[in-house]
Amino acid sequence: MEKKIKYLIVGGGVAGTTAAETIRQKDDAGTVAIVSDEPYRFYSRIMLSKPNFFLEKIPFEQVWLKDEAWYGKNRVELLAGRKAIKLDSAGKTITLDNGDILNYEKLLLSIGGCARPWPIAGAEKRGIFYLRTLDDAKGVISMVKTSKQAISVGGGFISFEMCDMLRLAGIDVTLLLRESYFWEPMLDETSGRMIEDALEKGGVKIMRNTEVSEIIGENAVEAVITKKGEKIPCQIASVGIGVFCPFTWVAEAGVKVNRGILSDEYLETSVPDIFVAGDSAEFKDLVLGEQIQLGNWVNAQMQGRTAGLNMTGAKNLFSMVSFYTTQGFGITIGFVGDVRPEKDRLIISRGSKEMNSYARLLLKDGKLMGATLINRTQELGPLSKLIEKRTNLAGKESELADVSFSLANLLK
Amino acid sequence: MIKKISVDRNLCIGAASCVLTAGTVFELDGENKAIIIQKNSVKNSGPAEKGAWADEAVADETLLLAAQSCPTKAIFLFGENDKQVYP
Numbered sequence: 001m002e003k004k005i006k007y008l009i010v011g012g013g014v015a016g017t018t019a020a021e022t023i024r025q026k027d028d029a030g031t032v033a034i035v036s037d038e039p040y041r042f043y044s045r046i047m048l049s050k051p052n053f054f055l056e057k058i059p060f061e062q063v064w065l066k067d068e069a070w071y072g073k074n075r076v077e078l079l080a081g082r083k084a085i086k087l088d089s090a091g092k093t094i095t096l097d098n099g100d101i102l103n104y105e106k107l108l109l110s111i112g113g114c115a116r117p118w119p120i121a122g123a124e125k126r127g128i129f130y131l132r133t134l135d136d137a138k139g140v141i142s143m144v145k146t147s148k149q150a151i152s153v154g155g156g157f158i159s160f161e162m163c164d165m166l167r168l169a170g171i172d173v174t175l176l177l178r179e180s181y182f183w184e185p186m187l188d189e190t191s192g193r194m195i196e197d198a199l200e201k202g203g204v205k206i207m208r209n210t211e212v213s214e215i216i217g218e219n220a221v222e223a224v225i226t227k228k229g230e231k232i233p234c235q236i237a238s239v240g241i242g243v244f245c246p247f248t249w250v251a252e253a254g255v256k257v258n259r260g261i262l263s264d265e266y267l268e269t270s271v272p273d274i275f276v277a278g279d280s281a282e283f284k285d286l287v288l289g290e291q292i293q294l295g296n297w298v299n300a301q302m303q304g305r306t307a308g309l310n311m312t313g314a315k316n317l318f319s320m321v322s323f324y325t326t327q328g329f330g331i332t333i334g335f336v337g338d339v340r341p342e343k344d345r346l347i348i349s350r351g352s353k354e355m356n357s358y359a360r361l362l363l364k365d366g367k368l369m370g371a372t373l374i375n376r377t378q379e380l381g382p383l384s385k386l387i388e389k390r391t392n393l394a395g396k397e398s399e400l401a402d403v404s405f406s407l408a409n410l411l412k
Numbered sequence: 413m414i415k416k417i418s419v420d421r422n423l424c425i426g427a428a429s430c431v432l433t434a435g436t437v438f439e440l441d442g443e444n445k446a447i448i449i450q451k452n453s454v455k456n457s458g459p460a461e462k463g464a465w466a467d468e469a470v471a472d473e474t475l476l477l478a479a480q481s482c483p484t485k486a487i488f489l490f491g492e493n494d495k496q497v498y499p
Contacts, residue, residue: 014483044483044484045483046425046427046483046484047425047483047484050425050484052422052423052425057422058422058423058484062423062484062485065483065485297427297429297483298427298428298429298432298481301429301481302432320432321432322432323428323432324427324428325426325427325428325440325444326425326426326444327426327443327444332426332442332443332444334428334444375442377426377440377442377444378439378440378441378442380428380431380439380440381431381435381439381440384432385435
């Protein structure tokens with residue numbers, strides 16, 4: 001079957017759905033379709049790793065962010081459970097896994113990130129989760145009710161949230177880190193240890209410099225064996241070892257990709273009429289002056305908006321400072337801007353482990369690029385403003401390091 | 413016309429999309445929950461009437477965008493006669 005669609009969107013998450021909504025506001029007549037490889041309408045992916053959702057303190061229904069009628073009312077065709085497998089950028093078509101060919105005028109790739117697969121034999125056994133999709137979450141919700149022991153692999157936001165949820169559910173949790181501390185090398189050791197202290201106080205057992213070599217169990221995971229030979233019984237293994245997407249089918253069509261799909265400041269890729277938004281975009285960030293890929297909700301949402309507008313013929317620059325926060329085990333963690341500890345960054349510490357409140361401000365040439373915050377999320381507002389305004393902070397290093405100094409003073 | 417805002421703290425997960433879209437109205441507190449910035453340094457999750465907001469001049473559209481951007485639909489907006497506008 002061949003079909004013509006004016007605005008074709010691949011990916012039905014927050015970036016794709018926001019783009020569809022934005023397009024419809026600007027172009028009442030043009031056909032809009034969303035291809036989603038999940039069999040569901042738009043839901044809150046960010047909620048999937050939240051303990052209150054897992055433990056059913058938030059009603060499951062709350063996960064849906066659009067009701068079914070929304071698609072019909074807005075004339076957005078949802079092709080759910082379908083995967084795009086081929087892009088022909090010259091002929092302007094997308095081929096789906098059922099053989100259907102969709103012809104587009106403007107294409108949006110909002111295909112998200114993919115969880116890096118666990119490179120161990122048996123990683124497909126029941127009980128092993130990446131927590132990327134709603135089906136993953138449903139699997140964990142049902143497993144939690146009957147499981148006694150779990151492992152969580154990797155240090156990061158998802159791993160932290162999973163440990164919290166599993167402990168709240170009364171499950172014994174062992175956290176396996178390949179590195180020597182939590183979130184190395186993204187965070188420094190002080191931040192990593194603060195998070196580890198919180199996890200340990202919450203009853204999580206942490207094994208550092210540890211990798212799994214073998215998964216035991218017939219069809220479902222029963223235990224794992226580490227490279228050092230220790231055996232850890234578990235009925236749940238939550239794996240969060242990063243994001244990696246090959247984007248082969250996109251690259252084959254001549255769209256330039258790096259770690260993500262490359263775009264300019266208008267979110268248009270190297271091929272005209274093909275746009276990108278969300279976790280899969282490695283876009284030209286006007287604020288930071290660098291090519292950057294972010295994996296957070298607000299970034300995806302706002303990029304969906306800008307890409308949608310630009311697909312209708314507008315020429316809007318994407319410019320935003322985004323952040324992500326989480327809380328659990330009595331602490332809050334926040335990241336704002338670009339937190340990669342690149343070699344050219346000057347890193348200023350604000351607070352300390354002893355104060356139980358600690359931030360790292362990452363500067364480049366006197367300008368703030370990003371910050372990581374533990375128990376200081378109240379400072380997200382002023383920090384994001386300092387990044388956005390490109391405030392020159394050279395010579396202000398001692399103020400930045402002084403917790404009694406209000407950052408808002410630097411904005412005046 | 414939006415007359416009143418409240419945040420359901422049980423639903424709020426601190427994604428901070430509201431802080432980004434309406435930074436003169438919302439910020440996060442020490443528990444990583446959204447709070448409404450009000451006059452006389454009052455900050456809480458509400459309900460907060462329009463007259464009490466620090467930024468009384470904020471556009472309805474901005475508030476609506478902030479509420480719609482929330483990934484858990486934790487922000488409640490009310491119009492005339494306490495009629496719920498969103499969600």
